[in-house]
Amino acid sequence: MTLVAGVDSSTQSCKVVIRDAETGALVREGRAPHPVGTEVHPDHWWEALQRALAEAGGLSDVAALSVGAQQHGMVCLDENGQVVRDALLWNDTRSARAAQDLVAELGGPQAWAEAVGSVPVASFTVTKLRWLAEHEPDNAARTAAVGLPHDWLTWRLAGAPGVNALTTDRGDASGTGYWSPGTGSYRPDLLKLAMGHTPVVPRVLGPTAQAGRAGEVMLAPGTGDNMAAALGVGLGPGDVAVSIGTSGTVFACAGEPSHDPSGAVAGFADATGRFLPLVCTLNAARVLDAAARMLGVGLDELGDLALQAPPGADGLVLVPYLEGERTPNKPDATGSVHGLRLANSTPAHFARAAVEGMLCGLADGLDALGVEPRRILLIGGGARSRAVRQIAPAVFGRPVVVPEPGEYVADGAARQAAWLLSGTAEPPAWLAGEPEVYEADPAPGVRARYAEAAAAV
Numbered sequence: 001m002t003l004v005a006g007v008d009s010s011t012q013s014c015k016v017v018i019r020d021a022e023t024g025a026l027v028r029e030g031r032a033p034h035p036v037g038t039e040v041h042p043d044h045w046w047e048a049l050q051r052a053l054a055e056a057g058g059l060s061d062v063a064a065l066s067v068g069a070q071q072h073g074m075v076c077l078d079e080n081g082q083v084v085r086d087a088l089l090w091n092d093t094r095s096a097r098a099a100q101d102l103v104a105e106l107g108g109p110q111a112w113a114e115a116v117g118s119v120p121v122a123s124f125t126v127t128k129l130r131w132l133a134e135h136e137p138d139n140a141a142r143t144a145a146v147g148l149p150h151d152w153l154t155w156r157l158a159g160a161p162g163v164n165a166l167t168t169d170r171g172d173a174s175g176t177g178y179w180s181p182g183t184g185s186y187r188p189d190l191l192k193l194a195m196g197h198t199p200v201v202p203r204v205l206g207p208t209a210q211a212g213r214a215g216e217v218m219l220a221p222g223t224g225d226n227m228a229a230a231l232g233v234g235l236g237p238g239d240v241a242v243s244i245g246t247s248g249t250v251f252a253c254a255g256e257p258s259h260d261p262s263g264a265v266a267g268f269a270d271a272t273g274r275f276l277p278l279v280c281t282l283n284a285a286r287v288l289d290a291a292a293r294m295l296g297v298g299l300d301e302l303g304d305l306a307l308q309a310p311p312g313a314d315g316l317v318l319v320p321y322l323e324g325e326r327t328p329n330k331p332d333a334t335g336s337v338h339g340l341r342l343a344n345s346t347p348a349h350f351a352r353a354a355v356e357g358m359l360c361g362l363a364d365g366l367d368a369l370g371v372e373p374r375r376i377l378l379i380g381g382g383a384r385s386r387a388v389r390q391i392a393p394a395v396f397g398r399p400v401v402v403p404e405p406g407e408y409v410a411d412g413a414a415r416q417a418a419w420l421l422s423g424t425a426e427p428p429a430w431l432a433g434e435p436e437v438y439e440a441d442p443a444p445g446v447r448a449r450y451a452e453a454a455a456a457v
């Protein structure tokens, strides 16, 4: 049996799966936590990867590996390949002002949407580089190369062979704000606009190119976590994925690049040569974590409580902007509770309002995507919640399909590694378990009340 490894180095943890390259059957797995916070030294990702690989039984019998990782994180390296400062992550909002300035300087949102498919907000790497140039000019001057989390981990696995050997892929490059999915090329002028100089950027590999070797193990190009999840669930034309992880993301598989001047939809590329229009919220699974903490219960009990309250929680609405928000672009917003009355002051109503508020943000994303989905696939850690699975179809107004529980990002990365080995035109078709379908009566009133409350923030 030939084995492949897939890595998901995401916001909260590193997960590794080892699968049979031919059938996709899971052989072993491991995981390790990441530190909390929105700026993290990349060495922590490396250490977590080593721990997760060890728990997964190591790589001695593995033929190929691919890294999927959180998008956008700014990893600055000096000319010797040393990390210049802690990486600023996708959910770090300190560059919100820099984003506004960059949008204005290029001539407005339309100009950015045309240039790189997305209107940058604080999540995008380009805005973090502007923040660096303004607030830490010495660090900016020392920055000889800029990469993303998956680029850096892949390069470290290959032995850190000098900054000119850094590689990336289309999917992750499309989240920088200085690479165009439409033309398939970098925009050094935008990098210079942000930083005042043009550091080395990773070479963009095609979907099945080899990024190097970690000893005997072939390295696939890797990609951003949402692109890897798309590969992991076999996202096809007409499908929309709703992922409830640290971030909430709603994305589709598209044949053409997108250019949304409103900025709600990021016009990303995917890991197969196609495109991945995507809406992202900053507040998803951790809204459930926070609600559970406030109620002093575990996640399963939170879900049980939420299912005890009626749809709409008798008018109680939670707008969950606990980390500010990205879509809508309100980096300084805070969460708020609306419609609190004696009758709905119960743990069950609060739990329901937390689940509904988080899902309403994603339903707005679904609308913004502007796709009438053939299927909505519910994935990510939050999809493990029974309450989320049962309430989502009511809030989305459509049935949702929940694939077999899994680590979809790591699975997609493993599938990319198997694709590298097979060299076929399409990724290997792996056996998938039977998905579950959840249906519910649509609850438009829930969304209407949420829209009113969110507009007041």
Ligand SMILES: Nc1ncnc2c1ncn2[C@@H]1O[C@H](COP(=O)(O)OP(=O)(O)O)[C@@H](O)[C@H]1O
Pocket: 010, 011, 012, 013, 244, 245, 246, 247, 285, 286, 288, 289, 299, 300, 303, 380, 381, 382, 383, 384, 385, 386
């Ligand atoms: N049974 C569950 N019920 C609700 N949420 C869950 C459950 N299991 C895991 N989660 C959520 O999954 C989240 C992690 O999801 P994951 O997709 O692994 O995140 P990321 O990849 O962004 O690190 C946690 O914040 C946790 O709230």
Ligand SMILES: O=C(CO)[C@@H](O)[C@H](O)COP(=O)(O)O
Pocket: 010, 011, 012, 069, 070, 071, 072, 090, 123, 175, 224, 225, 226, 245, 246, 247, 248, 249, 266, 280
């Ligand atoms: O910024 C985005 C997408 O544009 C996020 O989706 C990050 O890629 C983080 O992902 P998770 O850790 O939540 O999976």
